[in-house]
Amino acid sequence: MSDRPQAGADATLAERMTGASPNLASESVELLQSLIQFNTVNPPGNERPAQEHLAHHLTAAGFACELLGAEPDRPNLVARLRGERDGPTLCYLGHVDTVLADPAEWSSAHDPWSGDVAEGYVWGRGALDMKSQVAAEIAAAASLARSGWRPARGELLIVAVVDEETGGSLGAEWITREHPDAVRCDMLVNEGAGCVFEYGGARRYGVCCAEKGVFRFTLTTDGVAGHASMPSMGVNALLKMAPLLQRLGERRPAYELTAEPRAFLAAIGEDPDDPVGSVARLRAADERLATMFEPMLGVTFAPTRISASEKINVIPSRAVLKVDCRVPPGLGEAQVRRALAEVMDPHPPDEADSHPTFQIEFTERVVGNRSPMASPLMDAISEWVSERDPGARTAPTILPGFTDSRHFRAAFSDCVAYGFFPQRHQSLPETAPLIHGADERIDVRDLAFATEFFRDLALRMLG
Numbered sequence: 001m002s003d004r005p006q007a008g009a010d011a012t013l014a015e016r017m018t019g020a021s022p023n024l025a026s027e028s029v030e031l032l033q034s035l036i037q038f039n040t041v042n043p044p045g046n047e048r049p050a051q052e053h054l055a056h057h058l059t060a061a062g063f064a065c066e067l068l069g070a071e072p073d074r075p076n077l078v079a080r081l082r083g084e085r086d087g088p089t090l091c092y093l094g095h096v097d098t099v100l101a102d103p104a105e106w107s108s109a110h111d112p113w114s115g116d117v118a119e120g121y122v123w124g125r126g127a128l129d130m131k132s133q134v135a136a137e138i139a140a141a142a143s144l145a146r147s148g149w150r151p152a153r154g155e156l157l158i159v160a161v162v163d164e165e166t167g168g169s170l171g172a173e174w175i176t177r178e179h180p181d182a183v184r185c186d187m188l189v190n191e192g193a194g195c196v197f198e199y200g201g202a203r204r205y206g207v208c209c210a211e212k213g214v215f216r217f218t219l220t221t222d223g224v225a226g227h228a229s230m231p232s233m234g235v236n237a238l239l240k241m242a243p244l245l246q247r248l249g250e251r252r253p254a255y256e257l258t259a260e261p262r263a264f265l266a267a268i269g270e271d272p273d274d275p276v277g278s279v280a281r282l283r284a285a286d287e288r289l290a291t292m293f294e295p296m297l298g299v300t301f302a303p304t305r306i307s308a309s310e311k312i313n314v315i316p317s318r319a320v321l322k323v324d325c326r327v328p329p330g331l332g333e334a335q336v337r338r339a340l341a342e343v344m345d346p347h348p349p350d351e352a353d354s355h356p357t358f359q360i361e362f363t364e365r366v367v368g369n370r371s372p373m374a375s376p377l378m379d380a381i382s383e384w385v386s387e388r389d390p391g392a393r394t395a396p397t398i399l400p401g402f403t404d405s406r407h408f409r410a411a412f413s414d415c416v417a418y419g420f421f422p423q424r425h426q427s428l429p430e431t432a433p434l435i436h437g438a439d440e441r442i443d444v445r446d447l448a449f450a451t452e453f454f455r456d457l458a459l460r461m462l463g
């Protein structure tokens with residue numbers, strides 16, 4: 001089945017795509033401002049007023065809207081625009097909750113819930129993650145519906161969920177489990193990538209095709225308790241941890257490239273068979289790019305918490321380190337164990353005598369998730385990028401973290417889900433530090449750019 005428009009429709013399609021309403025950009029800016037002004041910090045979320053506002057906007061445009069929630073104050077919004085014939089469902093997904101914000105850390109001129117437009121940006125918590133994308137998706141969809149457009153076949157589905165920032169148990173996880181028929185879709189666009197970055201003299205837009213899994217574990221060393229006034233009386237488990245912690249800081253396991261990072265390296269003009277050299281060149285070009293992209297290339301370990309003796313005067317008989325471990329989709333526990341052994345191996349070998357023993361126990365085992373990198377949806381995104389930013393190309397990426405896409409991929413095995421929100425002015429290195437940070441803001445030109453993308457994509461995929 002082709003998801004591309006018929007050849008005969010090209011002329012009108014082109015006209016419609018270049019004839020985007022001049023009001024389209026201001027509609028998405030105004031929607032974003034109003035969304036930011038609804039405080040949806042999660043917990044507690046309290047997303048209902050924001051969701052009702054969006055439902056009103058979409059209903060007025062011609063969408064059929066439902067609010068479905070596990071809790072009255074936290075409904076998810078499902079809005080659909082049916083086509084004339086059966087066909088694929090294209091879903092634009094977003095979440096309306098945000099992480100917290102401390103106004104004291106923000107520039108005094110811009111409160112986190114102001115939604116101010118100043119200096120070319122819309123300011124506020126959620127301006128990037130991800131009320132901007134929700135506003136762009138909904139402004140694009142509403143403008144299409146108001147113009148009288150209906151999909152030639154299939155349907156356009158808008159899903160704005162709650163509760164993403166704390167895991168989605170009331171949002172994407174809940175709605176895909178409790179109301180699968182309401183949100184079933186063939187193609188899905190969500191958060192996860194899309195900011196432009198420059199490398200090797202070329203502009204690239206990431207398209208997030210996969211998300212790493214989470215294999216968190218505790219690492220324990222054992223000793224013998226004793227009185228802390230005589231340090232050599234017992235065996236201090238905390239001191240046995242020290243060289244292990246040092247190895248976790250100084251070493252990393254060998255890269256283990258799955259299909260996505262191989263395609264990514266090829267797309268940025270690097271050699272997938274030389275990941276070490278590729279990362280070194282990335283780092284030399286822009287340290288920030290290496291920091292963001294290196295985790296795609298294999299298993300990572302980040303020790304984040306440690307505990308030992310309950311009492312200051314007792315030599316600890318046990319020390320427990322918690323390690324946050326992220327694993328590319330396609331890899332699992334066996335690769336984690338091998339990678340850990342590689343990092344912990346004493347070398348040079350004559351250190352072996354002092355090699356402390358330890359035990360590990362997994363506390364979370366969630367495998368990564370992915371969609372095929374090749375699809376009609378990817379073709380449409382790539383074509384749009386090269387048309388709208390000549391010379392630029394897309395590159396498939398893996399998110400080191402995860403998004404609500406995982407719930408949709410799990411619920412609907414044929415659903416092709418990508419993370420994509422195109423930004424051509426505010427680049428990836430400029431954008432990334434603002435997410436969950438102070439002075440979160442989006443370039444208004446990028447909001448317009450992305451809104452046009454969501455408008456054009458619906459026309460391309462649904463006719």
Ligand SMILES: [Zn+2]
Nearest residue numbers: 129130164191
């Ligand atoms: Zn988000």
